[in-house]
Amino acid sequence: xxxxxxxxxxxxxxxxxxxxxxxxxxxxxxxxxxxxxxxxxxxxxxxxxxxxxxxxxxxxxxxxxxxxxxxxxxxxxxxxxxxxxxxxxxxxxxxxxxxxxxxxxxxxxxxxxxxxxxxxxxxxxxxxxxxxxxxxxxxxxxxxxxxxxxxxxxxxxxxxxxxxxxxxxxxxxxxxxxxxxxxxxxxxxxxxxxxxxxxxxxxxxxxxxxxxxxxxxxxxxxxxxxxxx
Amino acid sequence: xxxxxxxxxxxxxxxxxxxxxxxxxxxxxxxxxxxxxxxxxxxxxxxxxxxxxxxxxxxxxxxxxxxxxxxxxxxxxxxxxxxxxxxxxxxxxxxxxxxxxxxxxxxxxxxxxxxxxxxxxxxxxxxxxxxxxxxxxxxxxxxxxxxxxxxxxxxxxxxxxxxxxxxxxxxxxxxxxxxxxxxxxxxxxxxxxxxxxxxxxxxxxxxxxxxxxxxxxxxxxxxxxxxxx
DNA sequence: AGCGAATTAAGTCAAGCGCATGACTTAGTT
DNA sequence: AACTAAGTCATGCGCTTGACTTAATTCGCT
Numbered sequence: 001x002x003x004x005x006x007x008x009x010x011x012x013x014x015x016x017x018x019x020x021x022x023x024x025x026x027x028x029x030x031x032x033x034x035x036x037x038x039x040x041x042x043x044x045x046x047x048x049x050x051x052x053x054x055x056x057x058x059x060x061x062x063x064x065x066x067x068x069x070x071x072x073x074x075x076x077x078x079x080x081x082x083x084x085x086x087x088x089x090x091x092x093x094x095x096x097x098x099x100x101x102x103x104x105x106x107x108x109x110x111x112x113x114x115x116x117x118x119x120x121x122x123x124x125x126x127x128x129x130x131x132x133x134x135x136x137x138x139x140x141x142x143x144x145x146x147x148x149x150x151x152x153x154x155x156x157x158x159x160x161x162x163x164x165x166x167x168x169x170x171x172x173x174x175x176x177x178x179x180x181x182x183x184x185x186x187x188x189x190x191x192x193x194x195x196x197x198x199x200x201x202x203x204x205x206x207x208x209x210x211x212x213x214x215x216x217x218x219x220x221x222x223x224x225x226x227x228x229x
Numbered sequence: 230x231x232x233x234x235x236x237x238x239x240x241x242x243x244x245x246x247x248x249x250x251x252x253x254x255x256x257x258x259x260x261x262x263x264x265x266x267x268x269x270x271x272x273x274x275x276x277x278x279x280x281x282x283x284x285x286x287x288x289x290x291x292x293x294x295x296x297x298x299x300x301x302x303x304x305x306x307x308x309x310x311x312x313x314x315x316x317x318x319x320x321x322x323x324x325x326x327x328x329x330x331x332x333x334x335x336x337x338x339x340x341x342x343x344x345x346x347x348x349x350x351x352x353x354x355x356x357x358x359x360x361x362x363x364x365x366x367x368x369x370x371x372x373x374x375x376x377x378x379x380x381x382x383x384x385x386x387x388x389x390x391x392x393x394x395x396x397x398x399x400x401x402x403x404x405x406x407x408x409x410x411x412x413x414x415x416x417x418x419x420x421x422x423x424x425x426x427x428x429x430x431x432x433x434x435x436x437x438x439x440x441x442x443x444x445x446x447x448x449x450x451x452x453x454x455x456x457x458x
Numbered sequence: 459a460g461c462g463a464a465t466t467a468a469g470t471c472a473a474g475c476g477c478a479t480g481a482c483t484t485a486g487t488t
Numbered sequence: 489a490a491c492t493a494a495g496t497c498a499t500g501c502g503c504t505t506g507a508c509t510t511a512a513t514t515c516g517c518t
Contacts, residue, residue, distance in 0.1 A: 014465080029354065029355070030261055031261075047465095049506085052506080124349065125256075125257065173398040173402065205439055210434055210438070212428075213427055239485090239494090239495070264476085275497055276496055276497050277477095278477075278478085
């Protein structure tokens with residue numbers, strides 16, 4: 001609806017200050033605890049209709065925030081996928097799934113808000129779906145997932161989907177937690193986003209490599225089945 | 230002050246119908262999207278101040294919901310810890326960390342709301358901390374964590390804490406996702422909560438068992454994209 | 459130079475919110 | 489039977505919110 005690229009600079013500038021203000025307020029106070037008025041005000045707009053004027057609806061605003069970041073994340077992932085080309089190591093492709101998000105935050109600097117925003121939106125029933133579509137339709141991500149499957153051909157389809165979900169949840173919420181620590185001056189476990197991403201990749205790789213236990217003992221685990229490590 | 234457990238039967242019944250109504254509404258529409266008025270109304274109270282009368286504040290209500298479930302989860306976990314006694318298998322103790330939550334939901338039947346409620350509260354900056362204290366001060370959980378550490382003595386402290394966080398995030402959000410699927414009639418990956426718990430335990434055990442990569446290869450995708458506009 | 463659409467400002471409005479208050483209902487005590 | 493107090497109800501107040509209206513301003517285009 002609103003002029004995408006071809007309108008005045010003023011409108012574009014306003015839209016971006018609204019995006020920035022919304023992202024920050026959402027991350028710090030919770031998506032549902034921030035009104036459109038507050039966002040417009042924080043963006044320096046005198047009008048209480050600024051958000052609805054520029055983004056139509058609240059979910060339009062949220063989708064716009066996601067889109068603004070998704071492009072850059074996608075470009076990072078594309079580069080990583082190219083570098084991983086030909087590899088048969090699970091870890092390389094897991095890294096392609098998980099690390100671009102973290103490295104994007106490294107680019108953003110401190111403080112950032114996008115990870116906390118994402119974590120909230122993903123667990124809010126009213127917005128999760130809209131954003132999931134926006135964010136998961138990534139060609140490079142699909143590619144990385146396929147390659148991970150190729151590295152682990154014995155995994156049943158059911159388990160694959162399950163562990164894909166786990167990967168997504170872990171990525172989003174762990175990164176959000178670290179962002180929160182950074183933004184609030186709490187000590188962080190790893191020295192940099194790059195190292196944090198490595199830790200995440202380690203763990204997720206282990207997650208994918210875990211043996212699938214047979215459902216033999218259907219009682220409460222007295223002596224749980226297959227060995228772990 | 231007042232709020233004793235056994236004033237009159239009527240009050241206790243009212244409190245519990247408020248708890249039930251709040252839990253359901255919170256899970257379905259988001260914690261911040263439901264007003265105290267709506268909760269009281271849904272609980273069959275003609276008064277709009279019922280919530281504040283019985284629970285003081287909104288965070289009092291939320292803590293009460295958590296407490297109501299935590300006790301039962303704790304008792305399940307205690308039983309599992311007893312059964313795992315003496316084991317040196319990582320998987321047994323990971324199961325003690327992760328499965329009681331899932332098995333509690335099995336007890337609740339379908340539909341349930343507590344998992345979705347928990348996931349939301351945990352990612353809402355205004356309530357996360359209050360609930361984390363309530364929920365993580367569990368002796369049996371602490372015990373399970375210690376035993377996992379004993380099974381993996383070579384893991385650096387830093388990595389332990391990191392993977393403990395991961396375990397928590399994975400448990401809460403995966404269980405919430407399955408609850409959501411069950412409640413909305415979507416197909417679920419595993420046939421029962423018990424099997425779902427096994428899958429979760431498999432993955433988390435793999436996560437803990439993953440090797441820790443040395444930070445040797447520092448081949449970051451250099452020069453990621455430049456910052457903002 | 460100035461017309462016209464896009465953008466911003468200013469203000470109104472009904473609805474909904476939490477909170478405070480006082481009256482009513484009910485159960486238990488004496 | 490009178491008294492007390494917990495619980496419930498009905499109502500009003502001050503405030504915020506999103507939607508809406510109207511006027512002023514900006515800026516691209518001719």
